[in-house]
Amino acid sequence: MDKMRAMELVLEAKSMKGLTFSEIAEAVDRHTVWTTSALLGQQQMSMTEADAVVDLLGLDMDVARALQAPADKGSLDGPVPTDPLIHRFHEIVQVYGTTLRSVIQEEFGDGLMSSTDFRIDVERIADPAGDRVRVILDGRFEPYRKW
Missing domain, CATH: 3.30.1160.10 (Cyanate lyase, C-terminal domain)
Incomplete structure (x- = not known):
């Protein structure tokens, strides 16, 4: 499973359970902004962090493995300034x-x-x-x- 699919499953489960990013961050024991960035595929989670997410959201280990994969940071499209x-x-x-x-x-x-x-x-x-x-x-x- 890739990070994009994991993100979709995480966001769906988050919505179904009525959780906030802050509540998930608390379970992961990380800052809300960092945790949200990780859930959106921009950070690499440790096994402990990924396990906390899938346990809280009721997701499987394929999602946990995807959350632990190296992040493709800055994956938005557009020209990059040179300064x-x-x-x-x-x-x-x-x-x-x-x-x-x-x-x-x-x-x-x-x-x-x-x-x-x-x-x-x-x-x-x-x-x-x-x-x-x-x-x-x-x-x-x-x-x-x-x-």
């Missing part, structure tokens, strides 16, 4: 874009984060292992409307 910093942001969206969409829609409903009513901040965080960059994206949630 190194912009390339890394592109990579972040490639790897975590579907995860962020899924988590935002689960928390807020069907919609998106505004890029017009939007703030961004960059912070330097001192760290003995090397300073870290914190980028904060803050956009108003905009639900899709029906007409």
Whole structure:
């Protein structure tokens, strides 16, 4: 079984059981964003993590094996920027874009984060292992409307 099929089965079981990504992450003992990314095929789970998912969702070991397979990170289509910093942001969206969409829609409903009513901040965080960059994206949630 490939990661795409495993993702379909995981999302179907998640929906049938009425679970959130946060609840699955708690069972896996990982952060919600990382767990969601793994369930969407962008991360490789350990045997323990994959077993926790299939136990919680009532899925078989073929799904667990697929969750443990190496991830095809950044599997979204599109041109890749050549500037190194912009390339890394592109990579972040490639790897975590579907995860962020899924988590935002689960928390807020069907919609998106505004890029017009939007703030961004960059912070330097001192760290003995090397300073870290914190980028904060803050956009108003905009639900899709029906007409």
